[in-house]
Amino acid sequence: MTTAHDDATTDEFSMASVDVEEVEQLLLGDFPDVRRDAREQMKDPQFHKIEGLSTEDQRERTYKQLIALTESGSVHRAFPAEFGGQDAHGANIASFEELVTADPSLQIKAGVQWGLFGAAVMHLGSHEHHGRFLPGIMDLSVPGAYAMTEFGHGSDVAALGTTATYDPQTQEFVVHTPFTAATKRFLGNAALHAKAAVVFAQLITQGVNHGVHCFYMDIRDDSGEPLEGITITDDGHKGGLNGVDNGQVSFDQVRIPRTNLLNRYGDVDAEGTYYSSIESPGRRFFTMLGTLVQGRVSLTGAAVSASKLGLVGAITYGNQRRQFNAASPTEEEVLLDYQLHQRRLIPRLATTYAASFAHEKLLAKLDEVFSGRDGSDENRQELETLAAAIKPTTTWHALDALQEAREACGGAGYISENRFTSLHADLDVYVTFEGDNNVLLQLVAKRLLADYAAEFKDADVGALASYVANQASDTVMHRFGLRRALQEVRDTGNERRSANWFKQPEVQHGLLAGRVRQLVADVATELRSVAKLSPQQQADKFNEHQYEIISAAKAHADLLLWESFTDALERIKDPGTVQVLTWLRDIFALSQIEDSLGWYLSNGRMSSQRARTLAPYINRLVARVRPHAQDLVDSFGFAPEHVRMEVASGAEKARQDEAMDYYRRLRASSEAPVDEKTLVDRKRAANKSRKK
C-alpha cells in the first residue's frame, strides 16, 4: 500500500495499531461509569424499538418504556438532591443520550418529560414550585408537555402569540390563543399522555406586555379529558419518532392561579405589579431560554451515538461483504478494499470521532455551568455558542453518515432490521427542532461578528481594511507557524513534500482557522457602513451576506471539531494508536479543506500545485486507516444488544465462507461444470496455434 511518494515511513506503518480498550475509555469521556451503566440498562429488550408497529402501538410501547425508566431512577440525576435527584447535570445527559441506541422515541419522550417539562419547572420555577411539581414529574404520575412552539412561531419564540393576561380581581392569569397561528404545535406528550404543561405566553399585566414567560398549567382531568377551555388535537403520523405523541393545544380564556407563573426571573404581585431581577427584557428572555441549551447538548450526544451505530454496521459489513472478482478468478473483493468504499466511509468515521470528542467538551462545559463551578454569564454564553455550533454539525452529520452507511450496504441497508433507515427517520427532526440548525448557525455567526467587532472597536476603517488584506500573510501565519511551514516546502507539486506540509497540525489549524477568520472579516467589512442606513436597507445588506455568514459559522464548527480531536490525541498513550488516530484526524482536517478547496485557492491560501496533491493524499490516508477500520468502530464499545443489525452480526461472513467453501469443494470434485467462456477461449487459442 505504500508508494514512492508516500510521506509515512515503513516504521510508522508497521507500528500503527489500535488499542481498542484505550480508545473506548477515551470515547467514554468524563462520565465513563454513568455511560456504562446506561448502556448496561439499554441491553434490556423491553427498551428496544420494534419496527413496523402501528402508530398507536408504538406510542403505547414507548410510554411503557418510560415507566420502566422511571422505576430504575436513572433519569433523575439532574434534579435536586432534596427531591431524590443528584444535582448531576453532565452525568444526566451522558446517561440520557445512551437511550438512543435502544429507541430514539424513548430518548425524546424522556427528554420531553424530564429534560424540558421537568427542567422548565426546575430552572424557571421557585423552590415552592419544585416542591409542588417536581415529585409528580419525576415519578411520571404527571406526564407533561413543553408548550412553546406555535403554528406561527418556532424559531422566533419572542413573537409567540399566546397571551397570559393578569386579572387582579381574581388573582389569576387568563391564558388565551387569540388566533389560529398561536395554537401550540408539535408538543411531545400532548396528544395522549400529558396531564399538565409548561406554557410559554406573553405576560401582560397593567397594560404592559413583559414578554414571553412560562406558566405551569393542568391540561387534562383524571379521566384524560382536556380541561374546560382547552382543545387538544393530534399532530398525527410523523416521518419518525412515532413513539412520541405530538399534539396541538389551544386555550380559550383559561384561568390559572397567579402562583402558577414560574417566577424565578419575573413575577407579578397580587395587585398586578411586575418585578424582575433582570432589568433588560431582552436579557431576561435570553436567560430564560438559556435553560434550553441542555436539549441541544443532549441531541448532539444522541446524534454522535447514532452516527457510530451506522458506521459499526456499514464498516463491519464492508469488511465481510464481497462483490466482483477484480484480481482473482475465484475470490471476490471485500467491499472495504475498494477505494470508493473507503472514501465513502472512512472520512465519515473521522468526522464521527471528531464529533464525539467535541461533544465531550461541550458536555464538560455544560456540567461546569450548571453545577455552578463556573456559572458566570460569560461562561454561559460560551456554552450556548458552542452548543449552537456543534448541534447543527453533529445532527447533520448523523443523517449523512446514516444515509451513506445505508447505501454502502445496498439493499440490505434498506431492510429495517438493519436500522439505518429507522435511525435516519427518527433522527431527521433533530436538525430542525430544539433550534433549527440554520437559525443556530446564524447565532454563531452573529457572535463571531460581535467578537470581531469588539477586537477592532478602536481601530479605524483604514486599519481594519489593511488587517483584512494582510491577515493571511501575517496574523494567521505568525500565530500558527504557517510562515515557517510555507517557507520550508516549495510548491513543486512534489507529492511527498506536499503530504509533509498537509500533515502538520499547524498547517491544518492555520488553514481551518484562517478561513473562519477571513470569512468573518470579509462580512464585517461589508457590514461596517450599515449603521447609517434605514432598517430596510440594513436588513437587505445583511441578507445579501447571509449565505456567507452561514459558511463562516459552519467553518467555525469544523474548527471546533478539529481542535477537540487534536486535544484528544494528546491524551492517548499507546503510540500505535496515536499513529492511527493522527491519520484519522488528518483525514478529518483534509476532507474539510477539500470540500472548500475552491475557497482556499481563490483566496490564495494554497497553490494550485499543492491543491492537486490533496485528493491523492486523502486517498492514501484512507487506505492507511482501512486495516484499522474495524478496530476503530469496535472502540465505540457497543455490545450486540446495542447494535442489533443483521449486517453487523457476522451472518454475512458465515454466508460468504459457506459459498466459498462450496465452490472450493466443487472445483476439487470432478463435477464442476466448465464455463462456456473457457471453452470459447480454448477454441480461440487452438485456432490461433493451427494458423501458425
Next chain:
Amino acid sequence: MTTAHDDATTDEFSMASVDVEEVEQLLLGDFPDVRRDAREQMKDPQFHKIEGLSTEDQRERTYKQLIALTESGSVHRAFPAEFGGQDAHGANIASFEELVTADPSLQIKAGVQWGLFGAAVMHLGSHEHHGRFLPGIMDLSVPGAYAMTEFGHGSDVAALGTTATYDPQTQEFVVHTPFTAATKRFLGNAALHAKAAVVFAQLITQGVNHGVHCFYMDIRDDSGEPLEGITITDDGHKGGLNGVDNGQVSFDQVRIPRTNLLNRYGDVDAEGTYYSSIESPGRRFFTMLGTLVQGRVSLTGAAVSASKLGLVGAITYGNQRRQFNAASPTEEEVLLDYQLHQRRLIPRLATTYAASFAHEKLLAKLDEVFSGRDGSDENRQELETLAAAIKPTTTWHALDALQEAREACGGAGYISENRFTSLHADLDVYVTFEGDNNVLLQLVAKRLLADYAAEFKDADVGALASYVANQASDTVMHRFGLRRALQEVRDTGNERRSANWFKQPEVQHGLLAGRVRQLVADVATELRSVAKLSPQQQADKFNEHQYEIISAAKAHADLLLWESFTDALERIKDPGTVQVLTWLRDIFALSQIEDSLGWYLSNGRMSSQRARTLAPYINRLVARVRPHAQDLVDSFGFAPEHVRMEVASGAEKARQDEAMDYYRRLRASSEAPVDEKTLVDRKRAANKSRKK
C-alpha cells in the same frame, strides 16, 4: 435587487416572466396526452398512500390498487398489440412514472409485475411464451416475482449462485440453491402475492455452464402455499415502500419443463445441446440484461416527479411562511426572501428542471430503441450508458431535494401529511436498486475511458501526453469558443465582466465538458501502462483511481443535464420565459462549477479573481429567479390531488393573514398592551433629556 455590478439590464428584469402553460407543456415532453391521462387517473383517492398503516394493511391496500390499475388497462401499453397492448414503450413509461405522485409502493409493485416480471417474459421469451404467460401477467391473475438478486450477489449478476441444470432424461431443468448466499432476496411480490417468478440461474447442460439465463417458474399453488421444494420467507419491514411485499425464495432441486427456459437468446434442445444466436457468452449476457434498462429509465422519471413534489411543497410554503421581522416592526419576512432560503431551494429547482429535460431525452431514446425505429447495437448501448449516467444523478437528487425541502419547512416538514419524509423513505432505495448508483457510474466511466482509448488508438504515448497537457488551451477552447471568451474578458475581478463571462453557454459548456475530458484523460494516462501488469497489480492500479473515475462519470452526467436544459431553452417561444429559464439554466451550470471549484482552479481553468466572483453571482441569480419561483413550480402541472401537502394548500397564508389582521385590529384599538421594551426605551430617552 439590481446592483451596480449587475450584468442584467433593467429591460431584462422587467420582461422576465413565466408563461406557466408553455412551460408545463414543455415539461410534459413527447407524451403529453399519456401523462395527462395518467395524472387524471391518479387524482382518484383510492390510489393515494395512507400514512401510518401497519405493514400488513399497506400491502393489502397496494395490492387492491394494482387490481384497480389492471382494470383500467392503463398499464398494458408496452405489451404486444396481439395480447391487448399497444407496443408503446416510451408512452408506457411516461404513464407509469406518474404513479409515484399517488404512492411509490404502487409504482414499484406495478413495476415488478409488468415492468420486470412481464417484461422478462416479453423480452427474453419466445412468441410461444408470450401466448402462454402474458395474458395472466397482464390481467394480474398471475402475480409474479423477478427473481434475480441473491443474498450474495446484487450488483454482480453474472456471479449468481442459483443453478438450473438440464436433465435430458426427463427433459427438465433442475433449479437449485446450492448455499445460503444463493437464496433469492428482496423480490417484490414474493412474500405474499406471487404465484410465479422469472428466475435467473446459471444454465448448466452437458457439463458446461452457459452463464445466467432466465426461467419461468410457478412458485405457489392455488391456495397460496409454496410449491414443493420452494421455501419463501418475508424480507420484513423496510425503510419505505412497505406496500411492496418483498421476500426471499430458495429452491431445493425443483424440476421445471425444458420449455420454461425463456429462450430468445439461448436455448437447449431435448438432448441437452445448447444453442444461441449470440456467440459470445459475455455479449449474450449483456444483451439479456439490456432489457433491464427500462427499469432505470422509469426510476429516473419517478425520481424527477418526486423532486418536483418536494419543491412544490417547500417553495409554496416558503412564499407564505413568515418568521422574524428584520426590516419592519410589524411585518415578518417571508422565508423565500431570505438569501439562504433562496440558496437552499432555487439551485435544487434548477437541477430539477435539468433532470426533467434530461429524462425526456432518455425516454425518447428508449422509445427509439424499443420501438425498433433505431434498435441498433450502438443505439442500444448509447441508451444504456445514458440511463447509467442519469439514473444515479436524478435519484440522488430526489433524496437531496426532498430532504432540503423537508428541512426548509421546519417541523411541518416532518409531519407525514406533508409527505416529504414519506417520499424520501420510499425513494431511498431507488439509489441502490435496479443498478446501484455507484456501480452504474463505474459503467459510465468505463465507457468514457473506452471511447477515449478508441479516439487515440493509433496515437503514441508521447502524443497522448501532449494532448492531455494542451487540451485545456487547445481542443476544448477551439471547440467551444472558449479562447474567444477568454480573450474578451480580462481577469480584473470586475464582477460585471465576470458575470458576462459566466453567463455564456459556450463558457459553461467549455468548463463542464472540459472537466469530463480532462478527468478521463488523466485516468487514461495513468492506466495506459497496466496491460503488462499482473491481474492483481492491474486491479490495484484501477482501484487507486476509482474515486477519480466516479468523479468523471458524475461530471459527465452533469454535462448531459446541462445539454438537455440548453436544448430545451431553444424550444421556448415566450421571450420572458426564455429569460427566466436561462437564468435557471445558468444557476444549474454555475452551481455545478461552484461544487468543483477547487478542481477548476487547481487545473488552471479559471483565475482566482474570477472564481471569487462566482458565489456572489449565483447569489444574484437566485434572487433574480426568486420572484418567479412560484410560477416555476406551478409549471410542473400538478393538481392539489397530486400534491396533497398541507404546506402547499394555502392554509399557512390563511393563518398568517388572520394573525396579521388580529394585530392590526389590536393596534388600532385602545386595548393593545405596551411592550415593556418600549417603556424602557422611553424612560432611557427621558433620563437623557433630563441630564441635558
